[in-house]
Amino acid sequence: MSQAPVLAMRGIDKSFLGVPVLRSVDLVIEPGEVHAVVGENGAGKSTLMKILAGVHTADAGTIELGGRAVSFTHPLQAQHAGVATVFQEFNLLPELSVAENIHLGREPRRRGLIDRRAMAERTAALLSDLGVDDLAPAAKAKTLSVPRQQIVEIAKAMSQGADLICMDEPTAALADAEVELLYRLVERLRDKGVSVLYVSHRLREIFDLCDRITVLKDGERVTTVDTADITPDELVTAMVGRRIEAVFPEPLPGTETGEVRLAVTGGGNAQIDGIDLEVRAGEIVGLAGLQGSGRTEIAEAVFGIEPFTRGTVAVDGETRRITGPRKAIAAGIALVTEDRKAQGLALNQSVGANARMVLDANARVHSRARLARISGILSSLDLVSRGEDQEVQYLSGGNQQKVVVAKWLAAEPGVIVLDEPTRGIDVGAKHKLYAVIRSLAAEGLAVLLITSELIEVIGLADRIVVLHDGRIAGELPGGATEQQVMAYATGRSPA
Amino acid sequence: MGRIRTAAAALAGGGTGTVFALLAAIFIAVAFTNPGFFEGPSLMAFLKQAAPLVILAAGQYFVIVSGNFDLSVGALVGAQVVIAARLIDGEESRTLPVMGVMLLFGLAVGLVNGLVTTALKVQSFITTLGMMLVLTGAIRLWTGGAPTGSLSEAFRGPGRRGIDDVPLIGQIPWAVLIMIGVGAAAIWLMRTRFGRVLVASGDNELAAELSGGRVDTVRTVAFVLSGLSATVAGVLIGGYAGVSAQVGQGMEFTVITAVVLGGVVLGGGRGAVVAAMAGALTIEALFALFNQMALPSTIRPAAQGLIIIAAVAYAAKRRTRRPVAATATTNANPS
Structure with a gap:
């Protein structure tokens, strides 16, 4: 007798x-299956997941869980029916312990009071069941790293007896080593017969983890295939409907490596030490390393957010004391920050207001001529918006990122630091940004590229500087293998 | 068709359009109850009376749009009038020097509010609540409970007199001209780089800072502008209504109500200064309507309370609705 599918969504319409x-x-998901839903931004992945989680209600179509028709009008109903969703933004309460978070609202009681011992025991059992042995039930959620918080979210879902766990971009914030941890967890869930709906932009994970793939495009299902029957190239083609010839563009003709534009000598502060780094005009230098290795800290030190307390920084041969962003901007440095919504954009303001923010805020770079060039910069980035009056909060992630890039290019910097420039944006926008990075180099900028996606550093950088534990572990030429980078990043030297 | 819909959306959208629609509606009601209201002299009298609140609203706008509050303006208006009366004490020759002292005092109060809020990281709600109590208490202590002295004729000029014998209108009050001047300056200021950084600071402090914006400085300047606007308002109110211990009382709430009614969002980053000033006019028009309907003036606080709650609730409702529309068209979420 064949089992009823865990989930069968049919004919779902939503406007x-x-x-x-x-x-x-x-969308049909079998018991114990890991099922990927992929598609560009705007394809409808989020909406589909939110309908499943009870956040939105479908206009038409049916949802069956384990063969039983359901309809959710509230997230709690979905939870009670055995569908758990781990959203990108975590919903843990930072001041509560792991055990308290997992049992929130369902605490074991004895004589009306919370039975803390039982709660701790259940939590420990649950975690060891998931193969996680080194997570203390009493630890406060706020002390945990991102992947560990994710584990707690998943454990919470398990403890609620979920048959289906939906994960929205679970690895967006993780470095490669941490992704391994998540892999093991997903495999464990599969072994226990729990189904996983996996939404991700990262093709490698999908091919590593998922049994089947459903591709959405413009709100319609293009296909559902067994992972074994499709290649990454074919998958990308199905998602975007066109073939992206090479993922990373070649350097533009006429790109020349020139003088040293950014030089850090013996740089260090509380988090990093002994940083010697040079970036030349026309050069793209990649900074690789695991989460916490000091990648972002270098960007923050160069830009004066957490300045170097030791060593020197020189821009275009001139030694500069960069004690804050204003000094960095005056020296011709730009920083495209890691978190565009929290650090990059004033979301209620228009595209135009955001694009001119750096010019408006800094008398030393402000000029009429530069203001006049902003429209041209925005269109050269292929920004899709309803005009410069549109508020940036209504743009897609990729277009928001283009606005951030535009506001820095408006100031005509000599050195541009890009921290995770492609995080959470769709394939088309990523491709555009790669091309933009190449053209910046061709224009003679010094580009410092920080990314947790190894493939990006390897594909784009002329040189790769690998960090480990706040120090430079080694340097590799562009096109090095992932194994070589990982060897340095994990503190070994490459064979 | 599309244009009509866009216009309707602007009027109902809770932003700048809405307050002008509301103002027009109240003016129409006023015209029905008192057809003579829009004749020159009575309209000028209305604007003269409304001018201090409009000026205060411009000052308060700067503070609110940058993400703070200024609760000390009512107490500052009162303090300024009492200081003026005591220092001038009826001597005409002291008028200008005392006005200079008042400007310095208003500037100093704003500067203290700004520095305590930005450098000491005290929430502006607390900073300015404290300043309000300090000002009220200090003035009582200084005057021994009741205001002493009197204002000079020259001091009372801006609040009382104007350009006489203008055809059709009669008198154009100085207060109205000052209001127009302050309004124009405020609108201009919001179009400068200062204004843009100010709004960005209220919207996303960190993004403004990382773009090189001097967030603490512009926020402090906003408090100073609010202190100066309270000084100007104090001169007009003192001139118009004279000295008493009650001057300025409760004006901080009236002005915050006015700014919120103008669609300026508490917490910062959203709304236009012209709408904040229109919000002040709307409140004054509403009070004028109450007068014409012979409602007691004691109804005003309750009306203000209802307005501020309704305005914020309306704005909140519009804001929770919009992102859904955004997911539909652009899918703002990166997933």
Whole structure:
């Protein structure tokens, strides 16, 4: 007797204010299956997941869980029916312990009071069941790293008896080593017969982890295939409907490596030490390393957010004391920050207001001529918006990122530091940004590229500087293998 | 068709359009109850009375849009009038020097509010609540409970008199001209780089800072502008209504109500200064309507309370609705 599928969504339609977002989408997930849903931004992945989680209600179509028809109008109903969703933003309460978070609202009681011992024991059992032995039930959530918080979220879902766990970009904030941890967890869930719905932009994970893939495009299901029957190239083609010839563009003709534009000598502060780094005009230098290895800390020191307390920084041969962002900007340095919503954009303001923010805030770089060039910069980045009056909060992630890049290019910097420039943006926008990075180098900028996606440093950088534990562990030429980078990043030297 | 819909959305959107629609509606109601209201002299009298609140609203706007509050303005208006009366004490020749002292005092109060809020990281709600109590208490202590002295004729000029014998209108009050001047300056200021950094600081402090914006400085300047606006308002109110211990009382709430009614979002980053000033006019128009309907003036606090709650609730409702529309068209979430 074949088991009923864990989830069968059929003919799901959803529109917002008359704009169709999902059109007759089917999604069937078998017990113990890891099922990927992929598609560009705007394809409808989020909406589909939110319907499943009870956040939105479908306009048409049916949802069956284990063969039983359900309809959710509230997230709690979905939870009670055995569907747990781990969203990108974590919902843990930072001041509570792991055990308290897992049992929130369902604490074991004895004589009306919370039975803390039982709670701790259940938590320990749950975690060891998931193969996690080194996570203390009493630890406060705020002390945990991102992947560990994710584990707690998943454990919480398990303890609620979920048959289906939906993960929204679970690895977006993780470095490669931490991704391994998540892999093991997902495999463990599969072994226990729990199904996983996995939404991710990272193709490698999808091919490593998932049994089947459903591709959405423009609100419609393009195909559902067994992972074994499709290649990454074919998958990308299915997602975007066109073939992206090479993932990383070649350097533009006429790109020449020139004078040293950024030089850090013996740089250090509380987090990093002994940083010697040179970036030349026309050069793209990649900074690689695991989460916490000091990648972002170098960017913050160069830009004066957490300045170097030791060593010197020279820009275009001139030694500069960079004690804050204003000094960095005056020296011709730009920083595209890691978190565009929290650090990069004033979301209620228009595209135009954001794009001119750096010019407006700094008398030393402000000029009419530069203001006049902003429109041209925005269109050269292929920004899709309803005009410069549109508020940036209504743009897609990729277009928001283009606005951040534009506001820095407006100031015509000599050195640009890009911290995770492609995080959480769709394939098309990523490709555009790669091309932009190449053209910046061709224009003679010094580019310092920080990314946790190894493939990006390898594909784009002329040189790769690998960090480990706040220090430079080694340097590799562009095109090095992932194994070589990982060897340095994990503190070994490459064979 | 599309244009009509856009216009309707602007009027109902809770932003700048809405307050002008509301103002027009109240003016129409006023015209029905008192057809003579829009004749020159009575309209000028209305604007003269409204001018101090409009000026205060401009000052308060700077503070609110940058993400703070200024609760000390009512007490500052009162303190300024009492200081003026005591220092001038009826001597015409002291008028200008005392006005200079008042400007310095307003500037100093704003500077203290700004520095305590930005450098000492005290929430502005607390900073300015404290300043309000300090000002009220210090003035009582200084005067021994009741205001002493009197204002000079020259001091009372801006609040009382104007350009006489203008055809059709009669008198154009100085207060109205000052209001127009302050309004124009405020609108201009918001179009400068200072204004843009100010709004960005209220919207996303960190992004403004990392773009090189001097967040603490512009926020402090906003408090100073609010202190100066309270000084100007104090001169007009003192001139118009004279000295008493009650001058300025409760004005901080009236002005915050006015700014919120103008669609300026508490917490910062959203709304236009012209709408904040229109919000002040709307409140004054509403009070004028109450007068014409012979409602007691004691109804005003309750009306203000309802307005501020309704305005914020309306704005909140509009804001929770919009992101859904955004997911529909652009899918803002990176997933």
